[in-house]
Amino acid sequence: MSPATVFNIHLLLGYVPWLLCFGAYFWPKLKAMDRIEAQRAIATLHSFRFFGLVFIIPGVVGPNLPAGFAEFAAYGDFATGLLAMLALLTVRMRPFFWLFVVAYNVVGAADILIDYYHGTMLDLPALSGQLAGTYWIPIIYVPLLMITHVAALYLLVRPQSKVASKLAGAVAISQIGSD
Numbered sequence: 001m002s003p004a005t006v007f008n009i010h011l012l013l014g015y016v017p018w019l020l021c022f023g024a025y026f027w028p029k030l031k032a033m034d035r036i037e038a039q040r041a042i043a044t045l046h047s048f049r050f051f052g053l054v055f056i057i058p059g060v061v062g063p064n065l066p067a068g069f070a071e072f073a074a075y076g077d078f079a080t081g082l083l084a085m086l087a088l089l090t091v092r093m094r095p096f097f098w099l100f101v102v103a104y105n106v107v108g109a110a111d112i113l114i115d116y117y118h119g120t121m122l123d124l125p126a127l128s129g130q131l132a133g134t135y136w137i138p139i140i141y142v143p144l145l146m147i148t149h150v151a152a153l154y155l156l157v158r159p160q161s162k163v164a165s166k167l168a169g170a171v172a173i174s175q176i177g178s179d
């Protein structure tokens with residue numbers, strides 16, 4: 001089997017265990033949570049996206065990793081991570097929190113989709129060995145990131161249940177009393 005075929009199989013199958021795990025363990029909990037807490041949990045995962053800068057470190061990736069892929073992927077991840085951190089830092093300033101939640105999810109999902117496009121156009125599967133020590137990122141980490149972007153965006157547009165809405169109101173009132 002060629003390296004390109006193995007990479008494509010890895011890329012596709014990277015989604016399967018995450019979808020199974022997410023559906024069985026994470027999704028039921030996220031749906032039951034207050035919408036702010038659910039978004040905070042997802043933002044926490046995405047706040048580690050600064051790690052994508054590793055794609056532009058010589059010696060960590062191969063010298064022939066296309067710059068058109070590496071730089072966009074690195075800076076797209078970095079921007080997403082910073083926006084997720086800003087969401088976490090502004091959780092008590094609700095308008096800013098929601099702005100940053102939308103921003104990091106739109107920027108992050110677009111980054112992944114554009115990286116897939118660049119990877120296809122630059123024939124990244126044939127050059128997958130150039131990913132070197134970062135090979136695991138698109139195979140293991142990116143599927144989880146994309147799944148959680150979809151979940152976060154769904155939770156943003158989903159109407160909140162009456163029980164969750166009342167619970168969120170009670171929590172907000174108790175927080176006001178404790179400030």
